[in-house]
Every structure is written in C-alpha cells, then in structure tokens.
Amino acid sequence: MWLKRLASVLSSILIYSISIAQSNQSSIWSPQVRIDGSDLPVTGVTIDINSKNYFPSNELGVVPIPLAILKISDTINVRHIGFETKKIIVTNLNELLSVILLKEAAITLNEVKIIENKKKSKTLEYGPNSFSISHYLTAFNRKYALYLPKYENEGYIKEIIINMSNKANGINAPFKISLYKKNNKSEFPSEQLMEGFIVSNKKSEKSFSIDISYLGIKIPDEGVFIVFETLPQEYYSNDILKIHGWQLNKLPSLKYSSFPKKFNKDFYSLIHFGNAGWVKMPNLEFQFQAKILTLND
Secondary structure: OHHHHHHHHHHHHHHHHHHHHHHHHHOEEOOEEEEOOOOOEOOOOEEEEOOOEEEEOOOOOEOOEEHHHOOOOOEEEEEOOOEOOEEEEOOOOOOOOOEEEEOEOOOOHHHHHHHHHOOEEEEEEEOOOOOOOEEEOOOOOOEEEEEEOOOOOOEEEEEEEEEEEOOOOOOOOEEEEEEEEEOOOOOOEEEEEEEEEEEEOOOOOOEEEEEOHHHOOOOOOOOEEEEEEOOOHHHOOOOEEEEOOEEEEOOOEEEEEOOOOOOOOOOEEEEEOHHHOEEEEOOOEEOEEEEEEEEEO
C-alpha cells in the first residue's frame, strides 16, 4: 500500500517539475543566430532591445531573452562584427523568430578604391605604447576614452587594440567599444563615428584586438576617441575578489601609464563619470591603439 502511495507522490512531484520547467522555458525567447545561406551559428552575437538591454549569445549562437521585457513595437537589434546589423520590430509576441539570419558585411567602397588605384599600403600601430604600465580598475556603467589626433598619412582604421589587465579577474567580462569624433571647440567627444557594440576577450589576451576594417573609417581632421565602456552591474558576475583588504567586482581592467606627458603630449585620456560628464585625466594615459592601413602612391 505504502509503495503505491509513494509512487503517487513521486509522480505528482515529477508532473509538477515538468510543468514548472515548461513554464520557465515558455517565458524565455531563445533565437539562434546563423549565417545567412548556411546552418552555421554565429557566436559572439549581441542582441539589444531598443539599444538599452543587451544579451550575448552562447557558443551555439543562441541568445536567451526574457519575454517579460519585450513589448509590441520594440526594436530588436542583432549585431556582430563583420555582419550587417539586423533590426526587427516586434509586432506579435507569439510569432518571434526562432532563427535569425545575419548577412556578412559587404566590402566597402573605400576598400574597392584601394584596389582599383593600385596604391601600396602598410599597416602600423598608432597610439601610446608605454614602457611603464599600471593597472586601472574600472567601475560599472562608465566610459574610458583615449584621444588620437589625425595621423599624418591618409588611411583607414583597421583594428582597435585595447591593452587589458586581469587585476580584478574580469579580463573575459564583456564591454562596449565605440569611436567618436572630437569636438572642434573642446577637448571632448562629439558625434559617434561607429555605433558601439559589445565584445568580450574570451581568450584573455593582454593586448585585445577588434577588427573594424569592414567599416572603412578614417581618422577625421579633428582626431578620434577610442571609447571603452563598461556595462550595468547585471551583466557581470556577483562574485567578489578580495585583494589586500579590498573587495573588487570582477570587471575588465585596463592598462595605463602615468609617466610625464612630454613623451606622448598629443594623446590624452578622459573618463565619463555619469552626471558629471567627461573629465580629462592629465596624469593618466590609457594604452589603447589603432591599427591604421595607410595608403601610399
């Protein structure tokens, strides 16, 4: 008798667990992002809702998103370096795509022009490269920028290089990267040259390179800011790292130099402190560089 009662109880628990699991699964939209024209998943994709809430994909190209944050008329942006950004307008929450296809970015006219004119080109690194390095611990929701004046020769930004530190055990954590034009009436950024996108240094490289050659961006006459931006707290681990009595969040850290400005007087760094806006850091120089494809006749 007791065996039948036990079996009945276990069956009820199993049915309840399945119903809870199904309920949880139905509250999550998990589209897979693939390369258009193939079944290959695109890893490292970021999906954002109205350019505010950001969700990264896993190694299978799947992006889990809570349905509770979606509403009719929302704009869903699907982004990845080397692919065209896809925009989806939500019209029916019951008919969301299970598979999203991304098209590879086409070669820019600038790149075609280089080939047609048969100009010789070479790639060089442009930016500070200090022999004296310190570690800068970042904070949530903050922007860190380095200004690069226009390079003497015509060319295009091929890669952005961020020299990173693992001081807070967060070198793999995500961050946003973008480029801004300098305001010609101040020392601060003005218009955005490249829409920001989220990346992560999954291989823990101390010198992390991001390819943006497909965008064909030149350094403007006013110069350019490379901007590194940390995300809101919910995008990071809740684990706390304890070092020498300090409690640190596991955020990506940056390398910087504080040696006298006479060595690199044309470069300078800024930090954006929320409501306080941009602040120039006279004794701090983030170690960001741009790889430039220069053109010569």
